[in-house]
Amino acid sequence: MPSSLFKVTLALSGSVILGQVTAALAAPAVSAPNVSVPAGAPSLQEAAYKALAGAWVGALEYRDYSSDGRVTLPTILHIRMAKDAKSLTLHYIYDDGPTKVVEDFETVTIDPVANTYTTVSGDGKDTSTDTLVGPAKFASLGQGPLVRMGKGQENGKPVAVRTTLTITPRTLTILKETQAPGQPFLFRDQYTLTRVMPATTGH
Numbered sequence: 001m002p003s004s005l006f007k008v009t010l011a012l013s014g015s016v017i018l019g020q021v022t023a024a025l026a027a028p029a030v031s032a033p034n035v036s037v038p039a040g041a042p043s044l045q046e047a048a049y050k051a052l053a054g055a056w057v058g059a060l061e062y063r064d065y066s067s068d069g070r071v072t073l074p075t076i077l078h079i080r081m082a083k084d085a086k087s088l089t090l091h092y093i094y095d096d097g098p099t100k101v102v103e104d105f106e107t108v109t110i111d112p113v114a115n116t117y118t119t120v121s122g123d124g125k126d127t128s129t130d131t132l133v134g135p136a137k138f139a140s141l142g143q144g145p146l147v148r149m150g151k152g153q154e155n156g157k158p159v160a161v162r163t164t165l166t167i168t169p170r171t172l173t174i175l176k177e178t179q180a181p182g183q184p185f186l187f188r189d190q191y192t193l194t195r196v197m198p199a200t201t202g203h
Contacts, residue, residue, distance in 0.1 A: 056172055
């Protein structure tokens with residue numbers, strides 16, 4: 001499990017989440033809805049928030065550093081736009097094995113002037129700000145790849161972090177890769193998700 005997860009163990013069987021994911025994937029995919037935002041909202045922020053907001057199901061695949069193998073977890077992701085349309089709340093739900101469900105929350109803010117993507121963890125203790133690469137094309141199309149470049153730590157050593165969000169009206173993939181100095185980018189984790197519910201705003 002990625003070390004950044006803010007873990008909450010629920011009194012709910014993991015098989016319930018697995019069943020929800022399986023049923024949702026079997027249902028027809030839902031296209032991205034129209035979500036109203038305040039007049040004059042920056043085009044990149046508006047396009048990204050509209051594309052991301054909604055409910056998604058699929059899986060998280062991540063690299064297990066102890067074995068260098070890969071682990072897959074059935075995943076549900078709810079993304080809600082704040083009422084003021086200035087941020088998104090991401091609510092991850094993972095099936096982490098028999099009788100265990102794990103939740104993770106984060107808040108995302110895109111600054112279209114600075115071309116930054118800021119993530120704040122659910123407990124407010126961790127904040128990271130990435131630089132967006134080539135956002136103009138995404139803003140004009142409202143879908144496609146949106147690349148974030150940032151910094152992080154891996155095994156106690158600094159690494160460059162590249163996160164590629166590939167968004168279509170019905171699918172979302174989030175690929176995270178890390179690069180040690182002088183080395184190529186390597187797979188760290190990836191979400192592969194399908195939209196199953198239109199967007200909603202937060203309360």
